[in-house]
Amino acid sequence: MRHSLNRYQLAWIVLAGLVSIPLCITSLDRPIAYWVNDHAYGALIFLAMAGIAQPVLQIASLGVIGAAIAAGCGWRPGPRGRVLLAAAVAAILAIAFKDQLKFCFGRTWPESWLGNNPSFIRDHVFGFHPFHGGRGYQSFPSGHTTAITAPMMVLWVCWPRGRILYAAAILAVMIGLLGDNFHFLSDIIGGFLVGLLSAAAVLTLARAVETPLNRGRPGSPGG
Numbered sequence: 001m002r003h004s005l006n007r008y009q010l011a012w013i014v015l016a017g018l019v020s021i022p023l024c025i026t027s028l029d030r031p032i033a034y035w036v037n038d039h040a041y042g043a044l045i046f047l048a049m050a051g052i053a054q055p056v057l058q059i060a061s062l063g064v065i066g067a068a069i070a071a072g073c074g075w076r077p078g079p080r081g082r083v084l085l086a087a088a089v090a091a092i093l094a095i096a097f098k099d100q101l102k103f104c105f106g107r108t109w110p111e112s113w114l115g116n117n118p119s120f121i122r123d124h125v126f127g128f129h130p131f132h133g134g135r136g137y138q139s140f141p142s143g144h145t146t147a148i149t150a151p152m153m154v155l156w157v158c159w160p161r162g163r164i165l166y167a168a169a170i171l172a173v174m175i176g177l178l179g180d181n182f183h184f185l186s187d188i189i190g191g192f193l194v195g196l197l198s199a200a201a202v203l204t205l206a207r208a209v210e211t212p213l214n215r216g217r218p219g220s221p222g223g
Contacts, residue, residue: 005153005157005196005203010196013196014193014197017189017192017193018193020186021190022186024184024185024189028185029110029126029184030120032178032184032185033110033111033120033121033184034121036110036178036179036180040179040180041180041181043179045176046175046176046179049173049175050173050177050182051176052169052173053145053148053173054144056148056151057091057095059088060088060091061088061092063088064088067085067088082206083154083158083159086154086158087150087151087154087155090153090154090195090198090199090201090202090203091147091198094146094147094149094150094195095143095146095150097198098141098142098191098194101140101141101190101194102137102139102143103133104130105128105141106128106129106132106133106137106138107127107128107129107137107139107187108120108126108137109136109182109183110139110182110183111181113181113182114135116136117135117136118136120184121181128140139183139184140184141187141188141190141191141193142177142182142183142190143191145170145188145190145191145192145195146191146195146198148169148170149170149191149196149199150196151199152166152167152169152195153166153196153199153200154202154203157199157203158203170192174192
C-alpha cells in the first residue's frame with residue numbers, strides 16, 4: 001500500500017480547520033444552534049444521517065480482530081485487505097484519540113439530549129471546562145464525525161474511484177449532527193480534523209512498515 005495524503009494539501013486543510021474553529025466558536029456556533037432549535041430540531045432525517053457513523057467502531061473492531069485471528073492461522077492480506085485493515089485501524093485510533101480530546105476540552109453540548117446535561121439551548125451554558133469529565137462535557141470534538149472521516153479518508157486515498165461516495169458519507173453525518181443540534185459547527189470541524197490526521201498517521205505508518213518488509217522478500221531490492 002503505497003498511498004499517502006499529500007503533505008501540502010494536508011497542511012493547508014489542517015491550517016484552515018484550526019483557523020475556522022475559533023471563528024465558529026465566537027461567531028457561528030450559537031446562531032446556528034438557535035436556528036436549528038427553532039426550525040429543524042428533532043427531524044428524523046437528520047437523526048438517520050448522523051446514525052451512519054454509529055456502527056463504525058463495532059465494524060472496525062470486528063474487522064481487526066477477525067484479521068488477527070486469520071493471520072494467526074496463516075492468512076496474509078492482499079492489497080484490498082491491507083486497505084480495509086488500514087481503514088479499520090484508522091477508525092479505532094481516531095475514536096480513541098477523540099475520547100481523550102473530549103476529556104481535555106470538556107465542552108458542553110448544544111442541547112440537553114442526554115437528559116440532564118447542561119446545554120446552550122436549555123441552560124444558556126456555552127464554553128469549555130478542561131478536564132471536567134462526565135458525558136455532559138464531551139461535545140468537542142464530534143465523535144461521529146471523527147469515526148466516519150478516518151476510514152473514509154483512507155479509502156479516499158487508496159481507492160479514489162469511490163470519492164463521491166466517501167465524501168457523501170462524511171457530509172451526511174456532518175449535516176445530520178448539525179441539523180439535529182447534536183453538535184456545534186466547531187465540534188464537527190474538530191472531529192473532521194481528528195479523523196483526517198488519524199487516517200494520515202495510519203497511512204504513513206503503513207508505508208513505513210511495508211517498505212522494510214518488501215526489501216526483505218526474495219527477489220525484491222535488498223532481499
